[in-house]
Amino acid sequence: MNKYNTSPEQLTVARQLLRWTLLVLPVALAAGSLVALFLWLLEWATQFRWAHSWLLYGLPFAGIGIYWLYRLAGRNAEKGNNLIMEEIHQPGGGVPARMAPLVLLTTIITHLFGGSAGREGTAVQIGGSIAGWIARKLGLTPKDTRILLMTGIAAGFGAVFGTPVTGAVFALEVLAIGVMRYDALVPCLIAAVLADWVCSAWGITHTHYSIHYTGKAVMEYWPFVHLDLWLLVKVILGGVAFGLSSFLFSTLMHRIKHHANAYIKIPWLVPFAGGLLIIGLTFVAGTTDYLGLGVHSASPDGISIVAAFDAGHAINPWSWLWKLVFTAITLGMGFKGGEVTPLFFIGATLGHTLAVLLGAPVDLFAGLGFVAVFAGATNTPIACTLMGIELFGADHTLYLAVACFTAYYFSGHTGIYGAQRLGVPKYTRPE
Template sequence: MLGQWLALGALVGVVCGVASAAFLWLLEEATRLREANGGLVYALPLAGWVLGAVYARWGGPVRGGNNLVLETVHTGDAQVPLRMAPMVLVGTVLTHLFGGSAGREGTAVQMGGSLADWVAHRFRAGADLRRELLAAGIAGGFGSVFGTPVAGAVFGLEVVVVGRLGYEALLPALVASVVGDVVTRGLGIQHTVYPVPGALPLSVTVIGKWLVFAVGVAAVAVVFVEGLHRLKAGMEKRVPWLPLRMAMGGTAVVMLWLWVGTDAYLGLGVPGIVRAFEDPGLPVSVFAWKLAFTVVTLGTGFLGGEVTPLFFIGASLGNVLARMLGLPVDLGAAVGMAALFAAAANTPLALSIMAVELVGAGVLPHVMIVSTVAYVLTGHRGIYPAQRIGRRKDGGPVLGRWVPLRELESTVPGPITARPGDGGPGGQGDQGSG
């Protein structure tokens, strides 16, 4: 089994690394082209119409995105379609080319899951090994696209079930993430280098400030998650035809762009993240504008992920909160950047490690405190409705079965009340979710 994990984990890492390298290169080229030709943004509604037509005709289950990958980990249903990898890659690049506010983690996870499941079927892996390789695919995609191999491995284990790490998949996930990162870098991809905050010793006063900071992060995470899900559900109900829905979303993004009069909120927004580390006069409204652009883009069906936009929102929010609380601006930006996604994705451990890989070990105690508190305060919700939960965040008995987040009715932090027909693997809760 050890040799099998090493060999297949490495193979998954190689295919994820190559896919991430191609994706990141195309994404950079698309961003450069848009920045050099600002008029391309006006074509976003048309791009939405075309992408919507393609996905409506040939997308099928691929439209499930990250949730399809997570559902497959849990249920072991039919293979994640191999066509997911090229379709989501092209769709995300086009979203960025025309100015949609989206990230890259969703694409990386979906490509990784699709390619890992192809490897699993190719080698006739059993059900347990297949789930472990899917977790490895998530890890390999995440770790290679951000250049954070340790965080990628932990994310692949932590994102599947809220509050539980699937250690049975640790070795293949770590191998896939490390190999994927090495391959991506070896193909010439250079990741963003963020400013390294200065050290700040913990004290009772500092901890108290971080607790207030965490409340602000949790509140924005709830607004983002609820806004995204409610817009998506409302649009699907009122505008069931995907091409029209995406065209309307593209039009709304163009209107927002014209309203604010800046390109800062289009695409990934990496310069905005770096600015949040350095600008003590950053406008308070910056994080809210990026949130609005991203919710509209993703909520109406455009492709991409949430991580980098949430990094932008979290870093700019952290900048503002740090100034209000008398904390260093660069440290506040670093903590907010990681903690907001940790709260929204229910992955506080992975994102705390990711912060260390991105900005250095000095951030660790601070980001861990804020990520954990914000994770609890957001309640039983998240950007991935297919995540399962087997125990309340605030304690209590283990549930009889894992319940998908989408089937919960929850307050913050509130009791769990599952609707009739709750999903999950029935009474087989702890078996091999990876």
């Protein structure tokens, strides 16, 4: 055979890439545009709530409104990310198109009135519902529908955080603990990159985080070791703490949801009670910094994700726990939004606290916590390591990987997604 001839296998691959590019294009265009709209509305809602602090007192009634919106129009759409994952695992009733406008509207309502929630869940549901609608219109096979739904996850995630490589890998890794299938790898990457471009084309910018720590130690007696071994030990200890906080968050959120639905017999009273609890906790905490996203604070001296990277900023050592409780109540009792940005807050503030206790670089540990708590709660250590590289640069890749992988193991087999399957256990018990 002539070595310059293109084999039939490569021709098949080329045709498949072209086909999936054409299939993914409308998913990426729609998801990127809707995520841009969502982020713009979210910023507006946050600024408006900061200017009108009395809106917090409407949170219980907003919760009732969200309940009735899903009761009247949502049906199975209320299952959110878990519905998309279930459809990928085992095709059934499909992902309804109404999921996108419902979750967008109800997430904005949650943030407008002060609920502690994120944005990843909303973006993923937007991407998944668009992909499901397109799959139905085109009459795709169950196998192709599964892949297109995964591209919807990648598109939504990549666009909302500006991390397309992470979005692609997250869509593959989040479905099952310990297992990744590569049949959707390239379509997911195409979707995430295009959706991120579309979102940026609408003028949306993402928060910039920086790790300025540049210390590199070459051991005097071990010249082949090109890092600070003592700092690495601290990173491992931090990873354990990040994993345990992931476990605490996932467990608390699921238990709050279970007990609230078990003991409050009138369903619409669940979010109403959740809103009252958030109001009460705000007074106990003495600050509104644990409401909303938490990326920035209404006050220059407030506690936020950005502030956690500043060694000179005073951070309450229990800020991570406050945010954890606020978010577990908000999402566990029926409000809408994602878990990931609050997990960033929990991780960054816990990292700040640990850095002070351990005598470690604050910005480095804030960045490690930022991605590692997320890794533990979603069981996606590879995606989160890549997120750290996309957000902070590649200088600290080893520390990022160690923190994420350690958190992944110490979070156990819990997670924020109930539909996530167990592919390979994290450990085996001795026989």
